[in-house]
Amino acid sequence: MISPIQVRDMTPRHLRNSCVNCSLRELCLPIGLSQDEMSELDKLITQARPIKRGEALYRAGEPFRSLYAVRLGFFKASVISEDGREQVTGFHMSGELLGMDAISTDVHTCDAIALEDSEVCELPFSDIEDLSRDVPLLQRHLHKVMSREIVRDHGVMLLLGNMKAEERLAAFLLNLSQRFAVRGYSSSSFHLRMTREEIGSYLGLKLETVSRTLSKFQDQGLIKVQNRLIELENIDSLKKLLNTCHDE
Amino acid sequence: MISPIQVRDMTPRHLRNSCVNCSLRELCLPIGLSQDEMSELDKLITQARPIKRGEALYRAGEPFRSLYAVRLGFFKASVISEDGREQVTGFHMSGELLGMDAISTDVHTCDAIALEDSEVCELPFSDIEDLSRDVPLLQRHLHKVMSREIVRDHGVMLLLGNMKAEERLAAFLLNLSQRFAVRGYSSSSFHLRMTREEIGSYLGLKLETVSRTLSKFQDQGLIKVQNRLIELENIDSLKKLLNTCHDE
DNA sequence: ACGATGAATTGATTTTAATCAAACCAGAGG
């Protein structure tokens, strides 16, 4: 049986061959399924579906049928307000689950757009529910994954409600860094898949502010920026930017 | 059997007597359980627990065992960042469910503080999971409730990321108004249970800005403010404040 | 290789909300 640790340390390349593995990281990884349960799960998962850069995996308003596990690539999820303002609610990379917002109304409430050529596994939600009735570990894990999304959202609220531009950017870069690290990529050097405007939308800033703040970090020797390539040169100082208490 | 509409229209007073009813609105209301299933559910629910104004229902760091359905009263939920900044993540009133963030790690990540004398039903989560394996409608509904929380959080992100102070306040007041209405209270006249500072924390504003903005609304004849008593005098104009597109 | 296009940077200015500061008010307890 595959232990959580083993899979967690696998490089993305290793994850490519099995669709079960792809969905494992977020949906059903740390749960120790039996062989039988694994193969049940396997049946559930349809062929991997490729999504080209710029394409939508789904859009707000479309009927909800499935969750999607990102197998490969990079997505942004965003909501559009009635008056047309976009708010990016998250960036999602391999192993993460998309579409949980849609369960509540059986209609997608976000757009999910691929920011690079990507692949997803489609997980029909009614199958997940059926299976999770028979496999308590899966049930438990589904709940954890949804809860984790709520916790993540609370973190973003804290960021948007309390932090200054510099802190937001620092938090953003450190978060990306950490997530790349988990996936076996460099934590200190990575390529941003999104525009400054999309970063700004996520962080509640205008694109000019994002650009300026990145430049400032560069001037301070914290990072190196070459267009979308970011190198973190002083992670500790970035972290200090976050922990420094400003008020009271 | 109780239809959703019936219960939805019940006044809070009617909801007092049965603990099942209290948790119905959010957790298991719109699902049409059989009598048997209802009584199963009933067993699960422990005695209502009173929480005095100012007391914590739970605090971040405490082990997670149960979700809580607010039976009566008013709560704020808030996260504290490492450096001590508070972000109110939500206000919760009767019929709403608290604690879903804790499922992910089995530890509470928020504080939940009563803003007036309140009562909650404790719903041991392992019981919910057990029961929801046998009662698909409950399973489905639990998923919907968690998903709704995610959608709600996305709405807050949109508010924090995109809106100006006036829009945030307008959205906040209209949201409260609507939620009071659903519970059979006046939608145009209500008492704020929270301080200006708590409103500000939720909306990503300082308390002075909240106060000033309320005063401005009053000057414009949109609302009347007498300390914590709010009267909405021109709901349409408040809504217009939201829908008006400012950029592009 | 070259122009076109979308993205990013940088500067100048304005707007917005935060901050600092000083009253003011309402309710609780003696």
Place this chain on the structure above:
DNA sequence: CCTCTGGTTTGATTAAAATCAATTCATCGT
């Protein structure tokens, strides 16, 4: 009834980020 306290309002000033505007840069297709 009065005082104390926490909460609120309001004003003056400052700080932060948005906005407006102009280049510059990078990529892609021809």
